[in-house]
Amino acid sequence: MTEAPSAFTEQDHADRMDRATRDTIAAGLSGLLVTPGPDLTWLCGYRPTAITERLTLLVLTPESEPRLLVPALERPDAEACPGAGALRLSDWRDGQDPYAAAAGLLRPQGRYGISDSTWALHLLGLQEALPLTTYRALTTVLPMLRAVKDEHEVARMAAAGAAADAAYEEILSVRFTGRRERDVAADLARLLRAHGHSQVDFTVVGSGPNGADPHHEAGDRVIRRGDMVVLDFGGLLGGYGSDTTRTVHVGPATDEERRVHDIVRTAQQAAFEAVRPGVACQDIDRTARTVIEVAGYGEYFVHRTGHGIGVTTHEPPYLVEGEQLPLVPGMCFSIEPGIYLPGRFGVRIEDIVTCTEDGGRRLNNTSREMAFVE
Numbered sequence: 001m002t003e004a005p006s007a008f009t010e011q012d013h014a015d016r017m018d019r020a021t022r023d024t025i026a027a028g029l030s031g032l033l034v035t036p037g038p039d040l041t042w043l044c045g046y047r048p049t050a051i052t053e054r055l056t057l058l059v060l061t062p063e064s065e066p067r068l069l070v071p072a073l074e075r076p077d078a079e080a081c082p083g084a085g086a087l088r089l090s091d092w093r094d095g096q097d098p099y100a101a102a103a104g105l106l107r108p109q110g111r112y113g114i115s116d117s118t119w120a121l122h123l124l125g126l127q128e129a130l131p132l133t134t135y136r137a138l139t140t141v142l143p144m145l146r147a148v149k150d151e152h153e154v155a156r157m158a159a160a161g162a163a164a165d166a167a168y169e170e171i172l173s174v175r176f177t178g179r180r181e182r183d184v185a186a187d188l189a190r191l192l193r194a195h196g197h198s199q200v201d202f203t204v205v206g207s208g209p210n211g212a213d214p215h216h217e218a219g220d221r222v223i224r225r226g227d228m229v230v231l232d233f234g235g236l237l238g239g240y241g242s243d244t245t246r247t248v249h250v251g252p253a254t255d256e257e258r259r260v261h262d263i264v265r266t267a268q269q270a271a272f273e274a275v276r277p278g279v280a281c282q283d284i285d286r287t288a289r290t291v292i293e294v295a296g297y298g299e300y301f302v303h304r305t306g307h308g309i310g311v312t313t314h315e316p317p318y319l320v321e322g323e324q325l326p327l328v329p330g331m332c333f334s335i336e337p338g339i340y341l342p343g344r345f346g347v348r349i350e351d352i353v354t355c356t357e358d359g360g361r362r363l364n365n366t367s368r369e370m371a372f373v374e
Contacts, residue, residue, distance in 0.1 A: 017043050024142065067090065111134045147310075172248070180222055228248075228250075265349055268288065
């Protein structure tokens with residue numbers, strides 16, 4: 001099992017909130033409002049035991065220390081969170097108006113970034129309490145907030161990737177023939193947990209024609225000899241995500257299957273080699289896509305080349321046409337080109353990669369050659 005990483009400290013969270021506040025000012029905003037979800041956990045370490053209709057709100061503004069408004073009955077939990085020492089806590093009680101309490105922390109005509117996970121109920125309540133305030137989605141105004149990881153975060157990402165790699169190495173010895181996709185998916189989930197994952201988010205097992213569906217959910221199809229099988233799996237270890245894909249074959253493969261797999265592997269390698277600071281996200285997508293298009297399969301590559309990953313599986317940056325954000329050291333993202341032939345089979349190869357000063361570093365290191373299973 002992968003060793004559990006050390007906990008983030010109060011200073012880690014204080015530094016994150018300070019950086020977020022500075023980024024908010026640079027974006028021309030009055031402040032940042034964050035409700036329960038991955039941004040709140042990342043910023044101050046607070047994760048309510050239950051996300052309910054009761055308003056919880058972190059307020060980051062340049063004129064005040066970070067403030068966290070919580071329901072009174074949940075205050076003890078908030079006081080125990082890792083970043084509590086860097087917060088000024090206040091609360092509201094059932095029967096009181098939480099939006100009136102929040103209004104006292106905001107400028108009447110302020111312009112705020114607000115976390116993507118905010119319930120419409122809460123956004124509408126804030127707008128009613130302060131009708132002259134305006135709000136922008138956090139991902140729109142601060143897309144880089146969680147995109148650039150520090151060395152401790154990259155270490156957690158690497159540990160999660162190594163654990164997923166270990167699960168993949170073990171699944172190769174499991175019998176595929178004659179078993180349902182969902183049975184192999186259960187094996188993958190068990191192996192991820194055995195290697196330290198606290199949470200399993202997905203175990204895609206797409207056999208034969210099901211492999212041509214990029215987000216196929218493992219079902220009751222019985223895997224047969226001669227099937228290509230797409231394995232895409234990941235979850236959380238130490239609060240940070242893993243996500244890797246390998247495509248295996250049950251028994252000998254045809255020349256066409258080998259050729260398609262080699263094209264995808266070449267595209268994935270070319271995209272990895274294109275990673276370096278300053279390169280636009282869309283250029284990584286273009287690099288992978290060009291390889292597949294030149295080989296004559298462009299119409300069968302139906303999704304972006306990659307997505308950011310961290311405390312959530314999908315987050316900025318996105319490696320897709322039109323995204324001109326430059327790569328920055330510390331960014332972590334997937335590179336996962338694929339070819340999907342409807343009704344026949346699919347191939348996808350995915351690694352998590354982090355951008356360094358010198359180029360890219362893979363956080364998944366299992367073989368990208370076609371593997372054969374029984």
